[in-house]
Amino acid sequence: MGTHHLASLLLLCALGSATGFLSAPWSPSLRRVDSCQSPVSADSLGPRLRAVVGDRFGARRGTTSPVMMKDDASEGDLSDEALAGLYKRVAKAKSTVTEVPLIVMDSMVPRQKLKFSADPQMKALIVEEGIKVFGMLAVDPVKRKVTSYGSTVEIQDEVMDGDTFTCVFVARKRFKLLGDPWKPENGSHVMSKIEYVDDMGDEETDEGADAAEKMAKIVAEADREADLALSEELEGLVDRWKGLVVSTGREREPNQIDKILMDIGDMPPADKPFDRALWVAALINPLPALGVSLEIRPAVLCSPTASNALQIVHGGLTTSIAHLDGSKPMW
Structure with missing residues (x-):
């Protein structure tokens, strides 16, 4: 894990300012210690974020399970096999769905590490608010928009040296976004519901799966x-x-x-x-x-x-x- 190149990085909060969603007066930045990628402006990312989450980006919607929302049929319209599959999917959703604060930074994949120095606002999220896990998204260089898949990252190796706060992101699990991100009433960050994606290749297909997933x-x-x-x-x-x-x-x-x-x-x-x-x-x-x-x-x-x-x-x-x-x- 190198410590040579510095580049500006933006929190998703900055994107919210670009889209008119967040009222936070600051756009916290991270000084990345080991990347050779160029910085990305909030103005350029705002439209890309809307392309992913739509113009609905704003107030949090209901917490109905996304799995249940896909199945409009009543239980009476489902076969026993389909109903069993539906219950299985709901149970799985409960164990794989969670909520995390989002950042737009890099397409880190599981196992990668990223050392960075944070400004006071980012430091406050980590130290004062105690946020130790984020959902990291990036900008797809081909599609030119924020990705809907990313990796959760865990904060490690926090060091305060004078006014400089450094730590390490360690990428853990691949996930996909579910629904619309939202800003907590008393928070300065953006939250989203995510679903962890199985990367072991052992996932079974059940009757409750949609046609595209089955195929x-x-x-x-x-x-x-x-x-x-x-x-x-x-x-x-x-x-x-x-x-x-x-x-x-x-x-x-x-x-x-x-x-x-x-x-x-x-x-x-x-x-x-x-x-x-x-x-x-x-x-x-x-x-x-x-x-x-x-x-x-x-x-x-x-x-x-x-x-x-x-x-x-x-x-x-x-x-x-x-x-x-x-x-x-x-x-």
Whole structure:
């Protein structure tokens, strides 16, 4: 986890000011200690946020379960199998749905770490209000709007050195936004309901699932063998990529690859393809950036299936390898 480059980062509160939603007089910023990305203005992000959550961004709506809202049919209209599936989904929703404060910063994927220094307002959220977990979203560089998928991040290693407050974000779980964000009456931040997304690839399809989700699961099951083969292929590609980064002198600090691996740990097993895909994304799009790979983290975070995520990271690896060995430079 490097400590070289500084860049401005914005809380979602700043976006609220751009959309006219929040009345907070400040737009707290974070001084990012280890990213090579450019700062993003609140004015440019405001319309993108509306593109994700719509013009309804404002007062919090009712707390009806989003799962229940999808099923307008009465219990009498459902078969026993469908009803059992519905109950299963409701029970699952209760265990995977929670509420978190949001920030727009970076497409961190699980296992990644980001060290930053915070201004007094951000420090107040962490120290005085005791917020230790945030939902982190980013701006999709292709679609040019705030993503609806992100990772929860946990605050660690808080250090106060004079007037400077530094800490580390550690990305934990992938999630998707549910409903509209809102501003608490007595808070200076934005909250949202989120649902944790299973990345282990063991999720079952039930009768209560909607048609799109069922189809995605059917396709994923049919592709399971292909997924395993592609997942296994990533091992050789990763070894090739790491060797090229080091041998071509692309590390931006001494032993950067080793430090990245210390943060993200060992590669997950091949039979956990989505988790492995997230790990590869964390490797080739590290913090600080290496500048040798296309940004694939937003696309991986938003992937509906393991097959899709594997294809993205496979493409990211192969194009980066071709860039590094000179056979097909990207820039």
